[in-house]
Amino acid sequence: MITAIVMVHTAADRIPETAQTIADLDGVAEVYSCAGDVDLVAIVKVREHEELADVIAGKLSKVDGVVATDTHIAFRSYSKADTDAAFSMGLD
Secondary structure, three states: OEEEEEEEEEOHHHHHHHHHHHHOOOOEEEEEEOOOOOOEEEEEEEOOHHHHHHHHHOOHHHOOOEEEEEEEEOOOOOOHHHHHHHHOOOOO
16 A cells, blocks of 8 residues: 655635545545644555556645645554554563
């Protein structure tokens, strides 16, 4: 599975509608509204690299209210469970 983190700048008066439209797109796993430099963060998960262009450039960036996007491709996934397992000494 290929994961992309997409930082989305939106029109300020369209954040909720834009977020919901993005969340409804095939390939979009999650959308977060957030404080900071961007308005939304979208997590895109696809099976093939070619699908990234279809989802991000072909659909997400064309959603009404989207002003700009900045896409980051994930190399590895780390979670608390992964970290705990890596440092576990086998003591339960």
